[in-house]
Amino acid sequence: AIDGGSASDDANHISGPSRTGDGLYFAMRDAMSEAGVGPADVDMLQMHGTATAYNDEMESKAAGLAGLSDVPAQSLKPYFGHTMGASGIIETILAAEELKRGIFLGVKGFEELGVPVPLNVSAENRLITNPHHCLKTASGFGGTNAAVLLSFGTPAPASAKKTSSALNPVRRVQISQGQVNVDETSAFVSSQTDFHTFSREAFKSREEANMKFYKMDDLCKLGYLASAWLLDGIEYGEEECGIVMSGKYGCLDTDIRHQQIIDSEGDSSASPAVFVYTLPNVVAAEISIRHHIKGENIWFWSEDKTMSDIKKYASILAASRDLKYCIAAHIDFINGDYFAIFELLENTDR
Structure with a gap:
């Protein structure tokens, strides 16, 4: 189930990502907040991961700001490339399947981190026992960022926030x-x-x-x-x-x-x-x-x-x-x- 989601903008550049990671962080933070979960509840982190210097730097900073640096992280693009506008939905489907099976795929071709804020990345597949929540992120042209909080088995707590405003x-x-x-x-x-x-x-x-x-x-x-x-x-x-x-x-x-x-x-x-x-x-x-x-x-x-x-x-x-x-x-x-x-x-x- 998708228990939380958010989209934000870097307000920085039409084709270059934020250098601070705050735009993506806002989306990650709000997706978790909407689902009623905190960083300690997230079992998997699937990121946009284009293997480009500025994007990966930005994502590492956003994950750090969100308190998710130690959560197992991945990008699936090394397996099938960048599917452009379809990447968000394709990768979200795969994230849901990983969550269901408790298998977190390794990042194909990964050798060493090249980002300023450490991430928990591995080239090896990992088994995660009874995972409940996966945070999936995506970023695109215009500095647009999105994050969804996927849950399996144990639904996220219901949000106590107001449902609408005048x-x-x-x-x-x-x-x-x-x-x-x-x-x-x-x-x-x-x-x-x-x-x-x-x-x-x-x-x-x-x-x-x-x-x-x-x-x-x-x-x-x-x-x-x-x-x-x-x-x-x-x-x-x-x-x-x-x-x-x-x-x-x-x-x-x-x-x-x-x-x-x-x-x-x-x-x-x-x-x-x-x-x-x-x-x-x-x-x-x-x-x-x-x-x-x-x-x-x-x-x-x-x-x-x-x-x-x-x-x-x-x-x-x-x-x-x-x-x-x-x-x-x-x-x-x-x-x-x-x-x-x-x-x-x-x-x-x-």
């Missing part, structure tokens, strides 16, 4: 057809409605110096602009704001562009600058980086522009993570058509 709408931003509306007031109108003209003019009107804006894909530019107006003058701690996003198309527009490059020029011509945006959660990551948000964030596929379901989820999230604010957003970009609606919700039960 949320009060503070501000609403809508973008479409070359216009930005904040609540019921027009905040910006572009000279043209096409997205490239609109996005350039809207960004320049903000008078920001972040030239990385021009490297983003169109979905991220749209989210970046909406969040800029949404969070004007709003104050919060880095863990006090969460993001719950939805959309009908996700990153499909960028996926199509990425595939077109491969089809016309071959695999070797695939652009890393495009590939990094072929995950819809990256729009939340760009928002997190810009506004220093390390709280919970998640993406849902949905056509519902009223955001009724994700607002319910935001209410649950605000209670379980004691958030001060939660951003609920629906965002779509496909073939030049664009629409975004962002609402800032305040936790009035806090």
